[in-house]
Amino acid sequence: MVTGTSLSHVFPLGSRLNERGRLEVGGCDTIELAREYGTPAYIVAEDDLRARARAFVQAGRQAGHDDFHVAFASKAFPCTAVLELFAREGLWCDVASGGELHLALNAGFEPERIVLHGNAKSESELRTALDRGVGLIVIDNFDEIDRLELLLADFQSAHAPTGGAAHARPRDAPHAARPSPIGEGLRTHDQDVLIRVTPDVRGDTHDHISTGQADSKFGFGMAQAEEAIARIERVDGLSLRGVHAHIGSQLLELEPFRREAAELAKLGDFPVWDVGGGLGVAYTEDQHPPEIEEYVGAIVQAAHAHGLSPDRRLLIEPGRALSANAGVTLYTVESVKSNVSRWVAVDGGMSDNLRPVLYGATYEAHVADRFGGQTRCVLAGKHCESGDVIVRDALLDDPRPGDVIVTPATGAYAYAMASNYNGVPRPPVVFCKDGDARVVVRRESFEDMTARDVR
Numbered sequence: 001m002v003t004g005t006s007l008s009h010v011f012p013l014g015s016r017l018n019e020r021g022r023l024e025v026g027g028c029d030t031i032e033l034a035r036e037y038g039t040p041a042y043i044v045a046e047d048d049l050r051a052r053a054r055a056f057v058q059a060g061r062q063a064g065h066d067d068f069h070v071a072f073a074s075k076a077f078p079c080t081a082v083l084e085l086f087a088r089e090g091l092w093c094d095v096a097s098g099g100e101l102h103l104a105l106n107a108g109f110e111p112e113r114i115v116l117h118g119n120a121k122s123e124s125e126l127r128t129a130l131d132r133g134v135g136l137i138v139i140d141n142f143d144e145i146d147r148l149e150l151l152l153a154d155f156q157s158a159h160a161p162t163g164g165a166a167h168a169r170p171r172d173a174p175h176a177a178r179p180s181p182i183g184e185g186l187r188t189h190d191q192d193v194l195i196r197v198t199p200d201v202r203g204d205t206h207d208h209i210s211t212g213q214a215d216s217k218f219g220f221g222m223a224q225a226e227e228a229i230a231r232i233e234r235v236d237g238l239s240l241r242g243v244h245a246h247i248g249s250q251l252l253e254l255e256p257f258r259r260e261a262a263e264l265a266k267l268g269d270f271p272v273w274d275v276g277g278g279l280g281v282a283y284t285e286d287q288h289p290p291e292i293e294e295y296v297g298a299i300v301q302a303a304h305a306h307g308l309s310p311d312r313r314l315l316i317e318p319g320r321a322l323s324a325n326a327g328v329t330l331y332t333v334e335s336v337k338s339n340v341s342r343w344v345a346v347d348g349g350m351s352d353n354l355r356p357v358l359y360g361a362t363y364e365a366h367v368a369d370r371f372g373g374q375t376r377c378v379l380a381g382k383h384c385e386s387g388d389v390i391v392r393d394a395l396l397d398d399p400r401p402g403d404v405i406v407t408p409a410t411g412a413y414a415y416a417m418a419s420n421y422n423g424v425p426r427p428p429v430v431f432c433k434d435g436d437a438r439v440v441v442r443r444e445s446f447e448d449m450t451a452r453d454v455r
């Protein structure tokens with residue numbers, strides 16, 4: 001995929017500095033956006049999201065795998081407008097809770113294209129998934145098998161007047177069109193499920209977001225997989241379609257994904273493989289993650305090499321790589337002071353981007369109308385802790401109160417993990433395309449913060 005023209009690959013596709021030296025995203029002048037919508041604000045280049053979705057889908061075909069599907073990991077940017085855009089692009093959706101399932105259905109994803117994850121799914125989450133007919137439930141543990149068995153027995157006794165059990169479908173049978181069970185609670189088919197394993201593959205990433213190692217809270221250990229598979233296959237109403245692993249997130253090398261494929265192959269011959277997400281992105285100019293095409297090519301090649309025939313179904317679940325670089329955050333400088341360091345404090349911080357505090361994540365920052373600064377500063381947030389630093393070593397052009405600061409690559413896991421810490425309202429999300437801007441999530445108000453009070 002071709003990346004942005006005059007700015008680095010960290011910025012949304014099509015971003016540029018305009019004649020006035022101001023950053024433009026989606027054709028919109030960011031200084032004007034800050035004036036119009038206030039700061040902090042999440043600014044998203046719509047076309048960037050689309051381009052990446054298309055690049056992922058096409059890459060699968062180019063790599064020689066037709067039954068290839070891309071499920072957006074909704075946790076990366078669980079915002080209706082983003083989900084709607086990806087649903088329209090024909091993506092699938094990965095959800096990891098009842099709330100994400102609600103968001104995905106509300107945004108128009110067909111239930112059959114939804115994959116439900118979770119290491120602690122509640123009875124009510126599973127019941128909703130069965131009732132709404134989600135395409136795949138990814139089974140994480142033995143307790144979940146028991147819970148599903150009970151729920152399905154309930155469903156069948158409540159809804160099978162002629163004593164008819166769900167139609168069993170052999171593992172290899174193709175996905176047939178089926179009557180929709182939505183709202184009826186009437187199951188006319190087995191629930192397709194995958195089994196999640198921890199393949200004992202460790203990629204190079206922060207411990208908090210590494211999941212493939214043997215001692216992980218996610219999935220079955222490889223040694224338990226055989227027993228789990230046998231247990232699932234004995235449950236009336238479940239159809240084990242395949243295997244899943246997600247080895248971790250923000251991975252910048254392809255080798256761990258190849259090892260993952262080798263491990264999945266050891267579980268047997270299944271018609272569906274879901275290899276999870278994890279492709280890393282560039283947060284700063286010096287980072288060069290694999291291109292989407294390289295990553296998908298490596299996955300398809302490894303899957304084929306380890307026995308997945310090209311007519312089988314292959315799913316991937318990118319979150320970050322679909323949305324991170326489509327978004328930037330705009331802040332306004334409130335104060336500048338110097339002691340040992342030069343502290344530039346802005347009107348947001350860890351309430352709108354938790355990643356620096358949580359993972360020591362690094363970002364770039366620029367004055368939105370004076371790029372290329374050389375003053376070394378600490379870009380600090382407004383929250384009451386010393387850890388609330390957005391960029392430790394920012395090079396800014398003599399920042400002053402009132403300047404608009406931009407941090408690129410905030411389109412994944414920023415909005416998602418935002419909070420009201422210190423009573424700071426969460427920022428709006430503004431979509432920009434061809435010079436037009438529209439608010440897709442309004443700024444939170446003080447009233448929103450008291451709206452759930454019961455007195």
Ligand code: LLP
Binds near residue numbers: 117249319320412
């Ligand atoms: N599939 C599963 C089962 C996952 O658990 C995840 C992410 C993904 C897909 C998507 O992974 P991605 O392609 O985005 O790497 N809050 C952290 C990231 C946590 C990721 C959790 N699971 C961060 O800000 O870095």
